Amino acid sequence: MNFDDEPPIPGGALPILPGHVSPGRLERVLRAGAFAVTAEISPPDSADPHDVYKRAALFDGYVDAINATDGSGANCHMSSVGMCSLLTRRGYAMVLQVSARDRNRIAIQGDVLGASAMGVSNILCLTGDSVEVGDHPEAKPVFDLDSLSMLNIIRKMRDEQCFMSGRKLTDPPRVFLGAAANPFGPPLDYRPQRLAKKIAAGAQFIQTQYCFDIEKFKDYMAVVRDLGLHEKAFILAGVGPLASAKSAEWIRANVPGVHIPDSVIDRIKGARDQREEGLMICIELIGKLAEIDGVHGVHIMAFRQERYVGDIVTRSNVLGGRVPWHPGLANERAENYMAGGTAAAATEDNG
Amino acid sequence: MYRMRIWSVRRARLLKALYGGLEWLLLKADPVLRRIGYDRLDRPFVRLEQVTKGFFLDSQNCGQCIVGFTGLSCPMNCPKKMRNGPCGGVRADGGCEVKPDMACVWVLAWEGNKRLKRDDQPIQVVQPPVDHRLIGHSAWLRELRLKKARPDDSRRQ
Numbered sequence: 064m065n066f067d068d069e070p071p072i073p074g075g076a077l078p079i080l081p082g083h084v085s086p087g088r089l090e091r092v093l094r095a096g097a098f099a100v101t102a103e104i105s106p107p108d109s110a111d112p113h114d115v116y117k118r119a120a121l122f123d124g125y126v127d128a129i130n131a132t133d134g135s136g137a138n139c140h141m142s143s144v145g146m147c148s149l150l151t152r153r154g155y156a157m158v159l160q161v162s163a164r165d166r167n168r169i170a171i172q173g174d175v176l177g178a179s180a181m182g183v184s185n186i187l188c189l190t191g192d193s194v195e196v197g198d199h200p201e202a203k204p205v206f207d208l209d210s211l212s213m214l215n216i217i218r219k220m221r222d223e224q225c226f227m228s229g230r231k232l233t234d235p236p237r238v239f240l241g242a243a244a245n246p247f248g249p250p251l252d253y254r255p256q257r258l259a260k261k262i263a264a265g266a267q268f269i270q271t272q273y274c275f276d277i278e279k280f281k282d283y284m285a286v287v288r289d290l291g292l293h294e295k296a297f298i299l300a301g302v303g304p305l306a307s308a309k310s311a312e313w314i315r316a317n318v319p320g321v322h323i324p325d326s327v328i329d330r331i332k333g334a335r336d337q338r339e340e341g342l343m344i345c346i347e348l349i350g351k352l353a354e355i356d357g358v359h360g361v362h363i364m365a366f367r368q369e370r371y372v373g374d375i376v377t378r379s380n381v382l383g384g385r386v387p388w389h390p391g392l393a394n395e396r397a398e399n400y401m402a403g404g405t406a407a408a409a410t411e412d413n414g
Numbered sequence: 415m416y417r418m419r420i421w422s423v424r425r426a427r428l429l430k431a432l433y434g435g436l437e438w439l440l441l442k443a444d445p446v447l448r449r450i451g452y453d454r455l456d457r458p459f460v461r462l463e464q465v466t467k468g469f470f471l472d473s474q475n476c477g478q479c480i481v482g483f484t485g486l487s488c489p490m491n492c493p494k495k496m497r498n499g500p501c502g503g504v505r506a507d508g509g510c511e512v513k514p515d516m517a518c519v520w521v522l523a524w525e526g527n528k529r530l531k532r533d534d535q536p537i538q539v540v541q542p543p544v545d546h547r548l549i550g551h552s553a554w555l556r557e558l559r560l561k562k563a564r565p566d567d568s569r570r571q
Contacts, residue, residue: 164494190496192503192511193494193503195493195512196512204493204494206494206495206496207543209497209498211499211540211541212540212542215540215542245503248501248504249500249504249505249506249507249518249521250500250504250520250524250525253524253537256535257499257500259538260499260540263538263540264498264540272502319501319502319511320502320503320504320511322506
């Protein structure tokens, strides 16, 4: 999908529309009222840029933005800044994840400027998993900021054009700010309030933890709507395929904050093809989530199953024929598409 | 002491009122404190806070106390030092992600916040990150000086 005011360089920064804060595609798509799809890319344990390009290409035509994780699960991988540096060069819309676990306020503010200069238009502010759960449990946990104070500081950089210290910036980072939310963690009755606090601190889009428990999520969203939060921020519900009952049980026991009801695990256990059943559950959940008032999109976290993301998006028809911009959708083909080619043809072309 | 931490959160209103009384007294005593010198009083006050807040709240002496906003649950006991609310990793039983045997500091804070019975929801105030220069100094004296400097802000905590 190309906008009317596409820049001369494919994938370059778009003009910032009135009421927008960033030149990015994700903000454009959300503010235009489309149902957005984002996906998490797992950073390689290598220094080869082609490992990054190959992984990103799996999402071509299926997602509006790609989240570059920042040492997720407190495990060492290629940095999110490095991933964004490579992928913004190809025009991809990136969500830079920044964890407060590993860097202090000096490093984070520097990264924000660097990322924005590279063409990153979206930043997801996270506190981060604690070092104890990762592969370097002996590391020093920094936690100089938390997700809320990080949001506050980056918003100040953008809107007041200065560092936290008050020192002026000559050009502010034009970034759309995001935060995570876990609707399923105790204290449950505080979670909608916590979302309100994150929005008050500067969050404009929200990507939630995996939503496997649709009933619980509906209850959460009902309170979110009562508080009017769905009108103040774009909420993208987290989804992902479970590879097998065994892996679902492992995730539930070992990944902090993931809530998977027994009914989901039992369903996968009872299936002949567990992987297919995991995909089916994910596709069904997307359908149900899209119907909830106040949900503006889905965020697909398919850790080590990135190759199924296209399948999930196509089979759930969550984009309704819309093909998000990607490097392969270069000018000529894009023009054909705009002139009347079908969305399916464009997808086929690049799939 | 961990057990006292839980006891204190359940009596958040009482302890808050006690601190309010102490603060009123100290504000009255400001001319005397000033004559002695706030800087000279810092160490004795730190001791006093260690004994009292240390016993009741497991205070970690960050020197910029915000327990009035956190239902009397000291956020510096959080392994991630979160000062603005619970992370997403809280266990189903309300246990800490990092230390499963410890109740999440913010699960306690939310309980204490409810017990404060305040309409303005102090827990929702966005807190700035820790000023590392203040760690180990007296939070009470800092609060007094701030209040003396800005008298109309006396209801801050």
